Amino acid sequence: MFKPDKFITEKIAELQNKIKGTAIIGISGGVDSTTAAIIVHKAIGKQLLCVLVDTGYMRKNEVRFNEQMLKDLGLNVMVADASDRFYSGLKDVADPEKKRKVIGELFIRVFEEIAVKQGAKYFIQGTIAPDWIESGGGLRDNIKSHHNVGGLPEKIAFEIVEPLRDLYKDEVRLVGQALGLPTAVYERQPFPGPGLAVRIIGPTDAAKAAIVREACAIVEEELEAAAKAKLMVIPWQYFAVLLPVKAVGVHGDVRAYGYVVIVRAVESMDGMSASYSRIPHEVLEKISVRITNTLKDDVSRVVFDITHKPPGTIEYE
Amino acid sequence: MPKIYVIDNGGQWTHRIWRVLRELECETKIIPNTTLLKDIDADGLVLSGGAARIAWESLKLGECTTYFKEFKGPILGVCVGHQLMASYYGGKAGPSEIPEFGLSKIRIIEPNDLFKGLPKEFNVWQSHNDEVKAAPGFTVLAESDNCKIQAIKHASKPHYGVQFHPEVNNTENGEAIYQNFVNVVAGKKIS
Numbered sequence: 001m002f003k004p005d006k007f008i009t010e011k012i013a014e015l016q017n018k019i020k021g022t023a024i025i026g027i028s029g030g031v032d033s034t035t036a037a038i039i040v041h042k043a044i045g046k047q048l049l050c051v052l053v054d055t056g057y058m059r060k061n062e063v064r065f066n067e068q069m070l071k072d073l074g075l076n077v078m079v080a081d082a083s084d085r086f087y088s089g090l091k092d093v094a095d096p097e098k099k100r101k102v103i104g105e106l107f108i109r110v111f112e113e114i115a116v117k118q119g120a121k122y123f124i125q126g127t128i129a130p131d132w133i134e135s136g137g138g139l140r141d142n143i144k145s146h147h148n149v150g151g152l153p154e155k156i157a158f159e160i161v162e163p164l165r166d167l168y169k170d171e172v173r174l175v176g177q178a179l180g181l182p183t184a185v186y187e188r189q190p191f192p193g194p195g196l197a198v199r200i201i202g203p204t205d206a207a208k209a210a211i212v213r214e215a216c217a218i219v220e221e222e223l224e225a226a227a228k229a230k231l232m233v234i235p236w237q238y239f240a241v242l243l244p245v246k247a248v249g250v251h252g253d254v255r256a257y258g259y260v261v262i263v264r265a266v267e268s269m270d271g272m273s274a275s276y277s278r279i280p281h282e283v284l285e286k287i288s289v290r291i292t293n294t295l296k297d298d299v300s301r302v303v304f305d306i307t308h309k310p311p312g313t314i315e316y317e
Numbered sequence: 318m319p320k321i322y323v324i325d326n327g328g329q330w331t332h333r334i335w336r337v338l339r340e341l342e343c344e345t346k347i348i349p350n351t352t353l354l355k356d357i358d359a360d361g362l363v364l365s366g367g368a369a370r371i372a373w374e375s376l377k378l379g380e381c382t383t384y385f386k387e388f389k390g391p392i393l394g395v396c397v398g399h400q401l402m403a404s405y406y407g408g409k410a411g412p413s414e415i416p417e418f419g420l421s422k423i424r425i426i427e428p429n430d431l432f433k434g435l436p437k438e439f440n441v442w443q444s445h446n447d448e449v450k451a452a453p454g455f456t457v458l459a460e461s462d463n464c465k466i467q468a469i470k471h472a473s474k475p476h477y478g479v480q481f482h483p484e485v486n487n488t489e490n491g492e493a494i495y496q497n498f499v500n501v502v503a504g505k506k507i508s
Contacts, residue, residue, distance in 0.1 A: 001340055129332050139327025139350070141368040168336065269486040272333055273442050275420070308487075310444045311418035 002171050004178035008039060011163050015043035018161065023122035024049045024115050026107060026148075027077070029066025030191050033126030035176040036163050037075055040124050042179075049118055050075045053110055055103070056083030057195035057209055060217040069185065082110050086197070087206055094202045096317030097145055103194040104147040112157045120158065127162040128172060130271050143313065147193040168270035189237045190271065190314075198317040202244035211298045215240035215261050218290045223265065226283040235277040238265035240291070241305075241316050249292075249300035258300030261291055266314050274309040319502040320344040322359040324352070326367030326378050326397055329444075333484040334363050334395065337495050350379030354387055361391045361502030364398025366482065371400040371410045371447045391475035391502050393431075396445055399478030403452040403469060410449045415463040417443035423459045423467045423481060431468065431477050432458065433497050439489040441481040448480055475505060 025040060027033040027050040041048050050070060054063045063079060070077045089106050093099050111123055125148045135150030136142030142150060152160075164172055169190060176186030192198055199216065200208045219240045227234035241262040249256035263284065268274035288302040305312075321343045323334045331347060338345040348357070350364075364381055378401055384392060385405045394402040400410035421443045425432050441461075449466040455478075459468035469478045477498065483491035 001342075133329060133332055139325065139367060139369075140329070140331075141327070143329065166332075270333075272330060273482075273485040273487045275487055308419035310442075 002174065004171070004174040007167075007175060008042075008178060011039050012043045015040055015161070015163060019044050019047075019122050021122075022047050022049065022118055022120040023124055023161070024051050024111060024118060024120045025124035025126075026111055027052050027070065027075075027126070028191065028193065029062070029069060030126070031169065031176055031186055031188050032128050032164060032172055034070065034073070034181065034185055035172050035179065036124055036126040037070070038073065038179045038181065039163050039175075040161075041075060046076060048076065048124075049114075049120065050077045051111060051114055052077060052079045053107060054079060054081045054083050055086045055106075055195050055197070056206060057086060057197040057204070059191065059196065059220075060213050073181070078114070080110055080114065082106065083206075085110070090197060090204050092203050096198065097142075099197060099204070099317065100145045100147055100150070100194055103197060104145065104150070105153045107147055107193070108153055108156060115158050122161050123156075123158045124161050124163070126164055128164050129166055129168050132165065133272070144315075144317070168272070170269050189235075192315055198315055199239060199241045201241065201316055208242055211259070211295055212240060212242040212261075214295055215242065215291050215299070218294065219263055219265075219287055222283060222287045222290065223279070226280070231280055231283060232278075235265040235279075236268040236274070237271075237314055238263075238277070240264070247301045251296060256296070256300050258296075258298050260301045260303060261295075261299050262303050262305050262316075263287055264305045264314070264316075266309065268309075268314070271314060274314055276306050276308060279304070318342050318344060319360040319499060320358065321361040321363060321499065321502055322357060323347045324350050324362055324364045324379075324381065324384070324398070326350050326365045326369065326381070328366035328368075328396065330482055330484050331365040331367075333486075334365055334495075337484050337492055338363070338499070341492070341496055341499050343499055350381055352380060354380065354383050357388070359390065360505075361498070362388060362393070363498070364392065364394040364401070366396030366398060366444070369397055371397060371404065385476065391498070391505055392477070393498050394476070394478040395482060395484070396480060397447070399469070399480055400447055400449055402476060402478045403449040403455065403466070406452070406454050406471070408449060408452040408455070410447055412446060413448040413464060416446045417461065417463055418445075419443065420487070421461045421463070421481070423461045425459050427456055427458045429456070429458045429470055430501050431470065431479075431494060431497050435490045435493060441483070441488040441491075442485040443481050445480060449478070452478075475501060477501075
């Protein structure tokens with residue numbers, strides 16, 4: 001069995017030997033990067049600077065909430081607002097792999113600028129096993145380029161350190177728990193590094209980000225409320241996706257023509273395989289009514305995805 | 318515990334095999350399929366799946382066929398590893414008429430070490446474009462509706478093949494299948 005305490009002790013010793021001087025970590029506030037930050041913080045203390053990039057594709061209130069959460073954990077946190085750079089870099093980019101590469105490069109350039117200012121030679125990432133497995137390379141086919149692996153540019157001005165590289169999500173959660181992280185942090189559902197940009201199919205912009213951000217918030221709120229009311233168990237991952245196609249509707253006797261939103265929820269252990277979640281119809285109905293009413297000017301339909309992984313993947317791009 | 322190495326044929330679930338073996342407390346590591354036999358000190362091998370298409374790529378997968386020929390311990394071939402195993406012994410593998418992805422059900426048709434203590438029918442996770450069409454010299458152990466050769470065992474050598482993926486968490490009894498393979502290896506430990 002995987003022993004989180006042994007893992008933590010060995011990693012801290014390894015990191016203390018390896019990292020001399022200042023290091024920065026790209027942190028999102030998710031399970032992986034937060035767990036990695038706490039381990040590195042235990043190894044090198046105040047020499048670790050946590051950089052939280054606001055890409056403009058974060059979830060509702062997420063940047064503010066995560067900044068506070070990370071500060072409460074005793075970490076040294078800096079927020080870098082790069083949303084305009086991400087919006088303009090992703091303008092008219094429709095291909096999902098191109099999108100992931102643009103995002104990977106933008107992330108690294110933001111971190112490099114900060115590393116130069118801070119004199120940091122090491123850059124920590126919360127990369128876990130599925131990130132490099134799915135990014136391909138060598139014999140392995142590229143399924144999707146994760147921003148922290150396959151999306152990396154070729155020339156990088158610092159050394160990358162990935163303490164969680166061989167772990168899967170469920171093992172990272174055990175490490176997070178053993179480190180004493182709050183339950184809400186280590187049990188948090190996964191959220192992809194490229195953020196809402198890969199939940200908007202096709203070209204993205206700030207307006208589309210706003211639509212999918214609200215739709216994701218509704219899916220999260222309704223499913224969390226249903227789980228709390230014991231109508232269902234909270235899925236492993238759950239969110240909304242915005243399709244670039246429109247469908248006809250009718251609003252108060254007037255023709256409507258808006259986007260289609262997908263509700264996606266899956267059960268998994270490690271993200272490497274998954275089955276779609278059996279969500280009760282009454283819960284799906286609430287989600288559908290809320291999304292089509294709240295976002296009535298933009299969304300005319302809500303559909304539910306019933307694809308397993310494989311053949312699908314969990315996210316859409 | 319026995320030493321069982323995972324031969325990497327480039328599969329999405331190679332690392333999962335390693336993880337299941339580690340959880341079963343085997344001594345295990347992932348090694349490239351180009352590793353020479355003389356450099357392998359394991360008691361058993363698991364050949365992973367991979368993106369290679371058996372029908373139109375070389376019937377070799379690195380050194381895998383050398384392992385069939387000369388490796389002394391038990392071998393479990395998964396997906397393309399299973400297809401290569403059947404082909405090596407004179408069988409046939411090629412594109413499936415109905416490929417399977419995700420959920421499918423297998424039926425055990427021949428009791429065997431690999432499925433010891435398991436139900437006759439259970440749900441498994443699949444991901445294959447190709448399949449084994451004929452496996453002379455092997456006993457067929459299991460089938461699914463759309464693929465008649467889901468698991469095989471060689472008549473005399475401790476060589477096993479499975480088309481589905483017991484290492485995937487969604488596969489029912491997957492860990493038990495690996496435990497059974499570990500038991501086979503432990504029973505035939507070389508050293």
